[in-house]
Amino acid sequence: MKGQHAVLGSGSSQTQVLGTARRERLTVVDNEAVGPYVLLRLERSGMEPGVPGQFFMLEAPGQLLPRPMSLCLAPPGELAFLLEPIGPGTRALAALAPQERIYVLGPLGNGFDLAVERPVLVAGGIGLAPMPYLSEALGGPPALLGFRSERHAEAARLLPGAEVVVEPRLVTELLPGEPSDILACGPEPMLEAVRELAPSAQLAWEAPMACGYGACYGCVVEVEGRYIRLCIEGPVL
Amino acid sequence: MNVPVLNASGCLDALTAPEVAATLDAFVTKTVTPLPREGNPPPRIAEVDGWMLNSIGLQNPGIEVFSTSVLPRLQDLGVPLWVSVGGFSSSDYKTCCERLDDLDAAQVIELNLSCPNVDEAPETVVELVQASRSATSKPLYAKLSPATPDIAELARSVADAGANGLSLVNTLRGLALDQATLRPRLALGTGGASGPALRPIALACVYACANAVELPIVGIGGVMSGADVIDFIAAGASAVALGTVLFADPLSPARIRDELERARSRGYSSAVEIRRLAHGLAFASRT
Numbered sequence A: 001m002k003g004q005h006a007v008l009g010s011g012s013s014q015t016q017v018l019g020t021a022r023r024e025r026l027t028v029v030d031n032e033a034v035g036p037y038v039l040l041r042l043e044r045s046g047m048e049p050g051v052p053g054q055f056f057m058l059e060a061p062g063q064l065l066p067r068p069m070s071l072c073l074a075p076p077g078e079l080a081f082l083l084e085p086i087g088p089g090t091r092a093l094a095a096l097a098p099q100e101r102i103y104v105l106g107p108l109g110n111g112f113d114l115a116v117e118r119p120v121l122v123a124g125g126i127g128l129a130p131m132p133y134l135s136e137a138l139g140g141p142p143a144l145l146g147f148r149s150e151r152h153a154e155a156a157r158l159l160p161g162a163e164v165v166v167e168p169r170l171v172t173e174l175l176p177g178e179p180s181d182i183l184a185c186g187p188e189p190m191l192e193a194v195r196e197l198a199p200s201a202q203l204a205w206e207a208p209m210a211c212g213y214g215a216c217y218g219c220v221v222e223v224e225g226r227y228i229r230l231c232i233e234g235p236v237l
Numbered sequence B: 001m002n003v004p005v006l007n008a009s010g011c012l013d014a015l016t017a018p019e020v021a022a023t024l025d026a027f028v029t030k031t032v033t034p035l036p037r038e039g040n041p042p043p044r045i046a047e048v049d050g051w052m053l054n055s056i057g058l059q060n061p062g063i064e065v066f067s068t069s070v071l072p073r074l075q076d077l078g079v080p081l082w083v084s085v086g087g088f089s090s091s092d093y094k095t096c097c098e099r100l101d102d103l104d105a106a107q108v109i110e111l112n113l114s115c116p117n118v119d120e121a122p123e124t125v126v127e128l129v130q131a132s133r134s135a136t137s138k139p140l141y142a143k144l145s146p147a148t149p150d151i152a153e154l155a156r157s158v159a160d161a162g163a164n165g166l167s168l169v170n171t172l173r174g175l176a177l178d179q180a181t182l183r184p185r186l187a188l189g190t191g192g193a194s195g196p197a198l199r200p201i202a203l204a205c206v207y208a209c210a211n212a213v214e215l216p217i218v219g220i221g222g223v224m225s226g227a228d229v230i231d232f233i234a235a236g237a238s239a240v241a242l243g244t245v246l247f248a249d250p251l252s253p254a255r256i257r258d259e260l261e262r263a264r265s266r267g268y269s270s271a272v273e274i275r276r277l278a279h280g281l282a283f284a285s286r287t
Ligand SMILES: Cc1cc2nc3c(=O)[nH]c(=O)nc-3n(C[C@H](O)[C@H](O)[C@H](O)COP(=O)(O)OP(=O)(O)OC[C@H]3O[C@@H](n4cnc5c(N)ncnc54)[C@H](O)[C@@H]3O)c2cc1C
Pocket: A055, A067, A068, A069, A070, A071, A081, A082, A083, A084, A085, A086, A087, A088, A089, A090, A091, A126, A129, A130, A205, A206, A207, A208, A209, A235, B178, B179, B180
């Protein structure tokens, strides 16, 4: 099927989570190694990049279900995603060649609230993914990045000027003493640690997702004793 | 060929994606139980070898909140509604059916008699259908498990117990292990397996039941394309429901209808005609 696309919603009703999301088949521009990660660049076609922290569901060739990915960069005419190849879906995405095409649905979920006075970006590992686009939207605020090895830390080049630590040092050691508005993404233990130190931080969480639009109830996280769907209530909570 | 296309229970939330629900011939709710349920702990889903595993655990607001605040909002969408009900005893099924009986918005009640992710009722499937029948005059569709030794025999028994239709099939129980740790990938261990690999199993169930009973059948299990719908109609279904495919492609109802339309231009025009191809003449003359 060629060039199938559609606007899924009018965006007029608050309950319509698909809102302005579209589903289109996008062409791969390039797939570049960034340390152990891969930057997948797609032609943007008619898709909106959305708000930093929102995500897209990417068709992973050979897999039944699409995989959720945060938008990393929105260069003119493109959407770019930073992938960590850790399993069959992410490996299939990392193996895409220029001119191949995949279905993409998005933007989905709730991104970061950008109305903050003293933003500081904090990311661990692949949690770097949404930060370049977020940094651009906020005019290049201070950023703190933690990686598990020097090789992983090569990806810090996507966020020039960031302060970088490599394990055994932890990114939480760099958190500023003075009041700040923290926007963070990374592995769960890191997010828990950030929340401990900065209870009002905006945190971008992960969960396995089948649909990304509230249909499957697969992505729940526990908040105050209740299971909420991360894809429509988050991923930024 | 005009084949009703529904969603499979638990595979779409019409309130969060009304634009998708609007593309269906009827919306089937997630299974509702008498009391509210938070559902199973995460992780609840995993993909393995072309299957999807899920262990949602019937997260739902309970029949009371469903009836008073969810159903009216669903009714506003203007799509015919099927309400899926479930429980842990025949009195649970009875409670739900009684509550729905005088609510016009619920056109059909689907009895989820086959969820692999929660404890089973002590009664037999037939007893659950009988209890439900005693509580409502609405059309009842019995949703059966493909892991049934003789599904044709069961179909005859649920027909005798008062079911008006069959929904075939629910998921199969499966297990996926994390390759590094060998721990189950889902929090509760096993989950229900769905997706295209379920299709031949579902087709065998539809085929067997269509030969055994006169009830209308909703074909469910790995429908991904218009060609799959034709398989289900040929096997004996009169409608299909889309499950896992909706996660990968929320536009699949419209796409699948297009594909069916194109099948007609290839020469398949009626359900009876393609059923005759799959079952032989005897079956076709019966329908
Ligand atoms: C909103 C959201 C945004 C996301 N954004 C990004 C993004 O921008 N870039 C990105 O790379 N990922 C992102 N992810 C995570 C990504 O979606 C998953 O890594 C991906 O779905 C995994 O699919 P898979 O088939 O490769 O691996 P799976 O088959 O799902 O997992 C393979 C195996 O790896 C294990 N595993 C899971 N996570 C890890 C891990 N972190 N390290 C090592 N092993 C692990 C699993 O337990 C499993 O055994 C995001 C997730 C969400 C919910």
